[in-house]
Amino acid sequence: MFDNNLRGMIDDVRDGRMDRRAFVKRMVAVGLTAPLANQILAIGGVAMAQSPNPYKPTKRGGGGPLKLLWWQGPTLLNPHFATGTKDQDGSRIFYEPLASWDVDGHLNPILAAEIPSIQNGGLAADAKSVVWKLKPGVKWHDGKPFSADDVVFTYEYASDPATAAVSSATYAGMTVEKVDDLTVRIKFKDPTPFWANAFVGAYGCVIPKHLFAEFKGGKSREAPTNLKPVGTGPYKFIEFKPGDLIRGEINQDYHMANRPYFDTIEMKGGGDAVSAARAVIQTGEYDFAWNIQVEDEVLLRLEKGGKGKTLYAVGGDIEFIAINFTDPNTEVDGERSSMKTKHPILSDPRVRQALALLVDRESIKKVIYGRAGRATANYLNGPEEFVSKNTKWEFSVEKASALLEEAGWKAGSDGIREKDGKKLKLLYQTSINGPRQKTQAIVKQACQKAGIDVELKSVVASVFFSSDVANPDTYAHFYADIEMFQIPMTQPDPALHMRRYHSRNVATKENKWQGPNFPRWVNKDYDAAVDAADTETDPIKRADLYIKCNDLMWQDNVMIPVMHRLAVEACSNTVRPALSGWANQTDNLQDWYRET
Amino acid sequence: MSQYILRRLMIAIPSLLGISVVLFVVLALAPGDPFSELATNPNVPPEVQAALRTKFGLDDPIYLRYLHWLVAMAQGDWGFSFVSRINVDTLILQRLPTTLYVVGSSQLLALLIAIPVGVYAATRPYSLFDQLANTFAFIGFSLPTFFTGILFILVFSVKLDWLPFVYTDLPGSGIKWALEMIRQAIMPVMVLGLFQAASMTRFVRSAMLDVIRLDYVTTARAKGLGQAKVIVKHVMRNAMIPVVTLIALQMPAVFGGAIVTEQIFRIPGIGSLLISSILANDTPVVMAVTFVFACLVVLFNLIADVLYGWLDPRISFR
Numbered sequence: 001m002f003d004n005n006l007r008g009m010i011d012d013v014r015d016g017r018m019d020r021r022a023f024v025k026r027m028v029a030v031g032l033t034a035p036l037a038n039q040i041l042a043i044g045g046v047a048m049a050q051s052p053n054p055y056k057p058t059k060r061g062g063g064g065p066l067k068l069l070w071w072q073g074p075t076l077l078n079p080h081f082a083t084g085t086k087d088q089d090g091s092r093i094f095y096e097p098l099a100s101w102d103v104d105g106h107l108n109p110i111l112a113a114e115i116p117s118i119q120n121g122g123l124a125a126d127a128k129s130v131v132w133k134l135k136p137g138v139k140w141h142d143g144k145p146f147s148a149d150d151v152v153f154t155y156e157y158a159s160d161p162a163t164a165a166v167s168s169a170t171y172a173g174m175t176v177e178k179v180d181d182l183t184v185r186i187k188f189k190d191p192t193p194f195w196a197n198a199f200v201g202a203y204g205c206v207i208p209k210h211l212f213a214e215f216k217g218g219k220s221r222e223a224p225t226n227l228k229p230v231g232t233g234p235y236k237f238i239e240f241k242p243g244d245l246i247r248g249e250i251n252q253d254y255h256m257a258n259r260p261y262f263d264t265i266e267m268k269g270g271g272d273a274v275s276a277a278r279a280v281i282q283t284g285e286y287d288f289a290w291n292i293q294v295e296d297e298v299l300l301r302l303e304k305g306g307k308g309k310t311l312y313a314v315g316g317d318i319e320f321i322a323i324n325f326t327d328p329n330t331e332v333d334g335e336r337s338s339m340k341t342k343h344p345i346l347s348d349p350r351v352r353q354a355l356a357l358l359v360d361r362e363s364i365k366k367v368i369y370g371r372a373g374r375a376t377a378n379y380l381n382g383p384e385e386f387v388s389k390n391t392k393w394e395f396s397v398e399k400a401s402a403l404l405e406e407a408g409w410k411a412g413s414d415g416i417r418e419k420d421g422k423k424l425k426l427l428y429q430t431s432i433n434g435p436r437q438k439t440q441a442i443v444k445q446a447c448q449k450a451g452i453d454v455e456l457k458s459v460v461a462s463v464f465f466s467s468d469v470a471n472p473d474t475y476a477h478f479y480a481d482i483e484m485f486q487i488p489m490t491q492p493d494p495a496l497h498m499r500r501y502h503s504r505n506v507a508t509k510e511n512k513w514q515g516p517n518f519p520r521w522v523n524k525d526y527d528a529a530v531d532a533a534d535t536e537t538d539p540i541k542r543a544d545l546y547i548k549c550n551d552l553m554w555q556d557n558v559m560i561p562v563m564h565r566l567a568v569e570a571c572s573n574t575v576r577p578a579l580s581g582w583a584n585q586t587d588n589l590q591d592w593y594r595e596t
Numbered sequence: 597m598s599q600y601i602l603r604r605l606m607i608a609i610p611s612l613l614g615i616s617v618v619l620f621v622v623l624a625l626a627p628g629d630p631f632s633e634l635a636t637n638p639n640v641p642p643e644v645q646a647a648l649r650t651k652f653g654l655d656d657p658i659y660l661r662y663l664h665w666l667v668a669m670a671q672g673d674w675g676f677s678f679v680s681r682i683n684v685d686t687l688i689l690q691r692l693p694t695t696l697y698v699v700g701s702s703q704l705l706a707l708l709i710a711i712p713v714g715v716y717a718a719t720r721p722y723s724l725f726d727q728l729a730n731t732f733a734f735i736g737f738s739l740p741t742f743f744t745g746i747l748f749i750l751v752f753s754v755k756l757d758w759l760p761f762v763y764t765d766l767p768g769s770g771i772k773w774a775l776e777m778i779r780q781a782i783m784p785v786m787v788l789g790l791f792q793a794a795s796m797t798r799f800v801r802s803a804m805l806d807v808i809r810l811d812y813v814t815t816a817r818a819k820g821l822g823q824a825k826v827i828v829k830h831v832m833r834n835a836m837i838p839v840v841t842l843i844a845l846q847m848p849a850v851f852g853g854a855i856v857t858e859q860i861f862r863i864p865g866i867g868s869l870l871i872s873s874i875l876a877n878d879t880p881v882v883m884a885v886t887f888v889f890a891c892l893v894v895l896f897n898l899i900a901d902v903l904y905g906w907l908d909p910r911i912s913f914r
Contacts, residue, residue: 075679075876076680076681076682081681083679164651167639168644203639238767239767241765242679242680243869244765245864266764268762269862270862271860272859278754279762282754283761285761460627462875463627463632465632466628467629467632467634467646467649468627471627471628491639514642514643514645
């Protein structure tokens with residue numbers, strides 16, 4: 001009913017029978033947020049009003065230096081080699097994509113003249129092609145004109161396997177062709193409802209053809225421009241010391257009016273998060289510090305009478321406890337947690353549900369994450385239209401105990417439950433990281449009350465997240481009963497996020513544990529929903545499919561969400577950064593300014 | 597003499613080879629890989645990580661990787677960093693000046709404090725000055741640099757707001773620039789210098805006390821030489837022999853940087869390069885830094901031995 005009404009209204013707006021504003025108002029009246037209403041319009045084929053970030057300065061420059069503190073300094077400045085977010089952030093100072101993501105997960109045109117939509121002919125109805133119109137008159141820092149050739153070259157560069165670009169997957173399954181000097185067309189092999197991946201955000205940065213052409217493929221490492229970036233961005237390159245310092249100066253020929261505001265930019269690396277927060281909030285030596293993963297208690301103390309404050313950006317990063325559906329203690333053909341086994345304890349849905357009841361999200365938020373977390377029952381937490389309203393969570397030792405009792409786990413003499421002479425004992429692993437060890441302790445305590453013996457294990461992050469085939473302690477091997485970590489959502493679309501758990505993606509010895517479905521969960525309904533969503537061009541049906549996926553994960557308790565984590569930054573009281581939880585911190589750097 | 601130096605250098609070759617084998621094997625056996633950051637990024641499929649491992653030869657057997665490294669090193673090719681994909685020698689040369697400046701100044705400060713205080717304390721053992729010097733020396737080397745460093749930051753940066761605690765290699769020249777460079781180096785140099793000075797003071801004092809009681813010193817005094825002349829010309833020269841060894845053996849540290857202090861003050865030196873490379877499993881950089889460090893230790897040992905002969909002509913080289 002609601003669905004039909006909505007469709008009608010979208011058509012009304014498109015054909016001009018209803019005012020855009022009126023539509024948003026009605027949506028807000030039925031409980032949707034304004035950005036969501038806009039998003040519905042956009043995916044319904046109505047061109048989005050461009051949503052630039054608020055920007056006050058009326059002239060270019062004159063803002064003095066902007067001092068950024070990244071406690072892990074960028075180590076390379078080629079966006080297509082950027083292994084970590086720190087490298088993406090550093091590269092993004094100089095290079096630009098066709099569009100960036102704004103606060104609400106909307107596209108904001110950078111090098112594009114406009115955002116493609118069905119209305120302006122940019123998007124094909126079958127979702128198999130996108131036409132990007134480029135902004136005219138844009139110049140590279142060395143004065144050469146920017147054109148469609150550079151965009152096509154970027155695609156060729158990144159998708160060449162010999163280049164070994166980390167962005168290669170972003171440009172897979174498509175071809176990019178030049179229509180004219182200021183127009184490019186992307187053709188997808190399969191219908192791609194989420195078309196805004198290539199040329200958008202960190203891996204979307206366009207690189208200059210005239211400087212990289214000779215260094216495509218095997219010779220990619222030798223390009224001198226890898227160290228001395230020449231982009232189109234708001235700041236021009238001066239100096240780079242890997243892991244330590246990036247310096248840039250204002251680009252007087254920048255293609256956006258009155259931008260940028262600052263005369264120079266400095267990005268300093270090294271040290272730790274606490275002292276970075278101190279340098280911004282307490283002493284004011286720096287204007288902005290990135291990724292302040294510090295206990296809220298400490299931040300609140302620093303903020304008292306300080307020169308800065310913390311900022312929170314909402315994205316879709318989720319900290320969760322994953323459940324192993326296979327048996328980590330039985331070896332089959334040289335592989336533990338093999339698909340040929342079933343977990344002796346956790347394959348019982350009642351035990352999984354009991355575990356979910358034992359994660360006290362409210363306490364974890366209060367004690368550990370504070371303002372940087374939101375308790376949630378969902379694995380998929382954004383953007384709004386993909387968030388399920390059908391789920392709920394609670395913390396109850398009694399209900400968990402009752403469920404375990406029902407599943408046949410009776411309390412033993414030592415308080416630990418047992419069934420058929422076997423103890424209810426679980427191994428709970430995670431990476432070494434303050435908040436995670438505290439969360440482990442909170443969960444363990446609740447489990448003990450319910451009669452589950454939990455053994456804790458923590459692995460150094462560089463091992464836990466490595467792809468080392470021979471190391472049994474990686475998250476992908478998952479040689480434990482449950483494990484906890486965070487998966488970031490790097491774009492405001494759930495496709496990649498949800499495709500992980502398709503049953504064809506299970507991590508096994510055969511694929512060298514490269515399959516991203518590490519819980520080794522197999523559910524036919526889920527597979528069908530993900531497959532359908534991958535090619536579903538109707539945005540509303542597509543959102544429904546992802547909500548269904550999320551609900552299936554919730555019903556099956558594959559993942560027990562611990563915290564929907566927000567990005568935390570420290571910022572001087574006077575600087576007005578443009579941040580988005582859906583993008584790198586520097587993704588809207590051109591709009592940063594200082595309030596005087 | 598030159599024959600002695602040549603022989604020592606020849607002996608150094610097998611030991612350096614041994615050191616390099618041990619370093620390489622330990623690093624190769626250590627778990628983790630430089631691309632772990634890619635693991636949880638849903639935008640990057642695991643095949644990319646695997647392709648990078650193959651491209652950088654991380655999947656080859658250890659002995660092959662070692663041979664590749666050794667052959668390249670012998671030709672002066674230090675390889676490139678897996679993390680930043682920059683040549684390792686460029687990376688090290690970028691960091692070296694800062695380390696030389698900060699750690700070098702702190703060693704100098706340590707010497708400027710330790711020698712006068714140690715000598716003066718030894719001439720008046722158990723006096724009030726000696727007691728005070730001893731007490732401070734004890735406190736000084738009992739407090740680790742990570743503690744004093746943070747204490748200094750809290751007092752001088754946060755409370756008093758006198759000094760910056762983030763060290764940046766500023767570009768520029770002129771007096772204003774030089775003053776700024778000195779200002780930001782004050783805290784790290786003090787932290788490192790005072791720590792070094794504490795142990796060195798005690799060392800100088802005991803070396804002086806060993807010599808000051810010898811008969812020839814009494815003879816010199818009996819000849820009617822003044823106190824200053826006796827101490828400086830007769831006692832100090834002999835007492836300095838062990839001190840020179842100590843200083844010479846500390847010289848590699850000037851090049852190697854100070855890991856903890858560099859981390860606290862964000863000094864872009866060799867020490868912070870080493871620690872971040874270790875954390876990122878960036879084998880070529882770790883290998884180069886540690887190997888250069890090993891070479892420096894061997895070299896300065898040799899220099900210390902040669903200096904002995906100059907300070908004490910009775911020592912001969914065979």
